[in-house]
Amino acid sequence: MMALILSEAIARMLDPARAHPARAARPRSSGVHRTGAPVRRGSVEAGSVEDSFFAVPAKGETDRLLRTARAALDAGRRVRRDARAEGRMLRADEAVLAGLTAGAVRVFEEICTLARLNTGRVFPTYDHLAKATALGRATVARALATLEAAGFLVRQRRFCRTTGAGPRYRQTSNIYRPLLPAKLLRFLPRRFRPAPLPCDAIVHHAEQSAELVAMRATLSCRELAEVTLGGALGQVLASLGAAIDNAACESHDDPQPFLESFEHTTDVAGLAGRRHPT
Structure with a gap:
């Protein structure tokens, strides 16, 4: 009997489907979604926020933003070198600054170029950024996340409606707006900070x-x-x-409560006068 129990336990260890038959019947997580690619969290419908999201850059603004990003890249290298020399850990803001890479600055340059050429309307796909910068798609995704964490970029996911069979919605390109990161300006030279x-x-x-x-x-x-x-x-x-x-204002159409209170006060005063004649 003991040998039978041991043989059954060894068989279950070698075959997980026998140990968990319900789990084995589930589809793999990497399988195709039954309604197509799901819409990512935080996405908005295309055409609903673009007018309030995009901003036309001023003359020379994109060039100043790009110079600031390059200066931040150098400042991040200096911060990382100083922290290593002092034997200390990077603070949160220093870690964000040190996380900038040359690839992230190159992606930011392409976004600034699109903002200048298209009056601030920037919505490239990952494939367009990868082709324009000669970087990999995964590198572009990491660069965008780094720029957003540093405050150089704000992006918004979008989805659009589809027609025909299949899912009713699909993910479309994100929209981007380049910004000046106020939280990192103290690490940059004085010429990059706005005048007081x-x-x-x-x-x-x-x-x-x-x-x-x-x-x-x-x-x-x-x-x-x-x-x-x-x-x-x-x-x-x-x-x-x-x-x-x-509800808070007094009603001018029905002044009855004020008349009732006045009559009640008059009756009480007259009754008091009759009880206590002078």
Whole structure:
């Protein structure tokens, strides 16, 4: 009996399907999705956010962004060398800066070129970036993630609707917008940092902020929702704010509660006068 049990255990060890028959019946995770490639998390429908996402770069802005990226690459190498010489670990912001590579800067150069040529509308595919930069597709994917983590880039995944048989949606190219990373400027030379504002401009900005806060304090709930948010969400909150305003205001169409309170006060005063004549 003991020999039979041992032989069955050895057979299950050699054949996982006998030990877990339900698990063996499952399809492999690398199999084809039954409705096609699924839409990635965080994706929005193409054509719904482009107008508010893209920004036309100013004259010479893309060249300044590219020079900043190259300076950040050199600064990351210096930070990594200094940390190695001091025998310490890199801080979080230093690790992000040291993570920049020459391939990432090359990908950023292509994105800046597309932004300059297409008035800020940048939506290349991975294959286009790989062909334009002579880099591998995986290298391009890592470069985009590195640029986004450093603050040089903001990207948005998109999907589009399809027709015919098969899945109703499919993943399409991402959209990109190059940026100036404010969190890394302190590692760069002084010429790459924006000039500080003059004192009178700072005082004027503070006065404007105080006036704006005072103005918003005088608005009703409906007006505050319209001014602050706008759009579809602003309209919904404005309707809710209007209901709150109507409930909080006194009704001019039915002044009966005020008359009843006045008559009740008059009756109480007359009764008190009759009980205690002067």
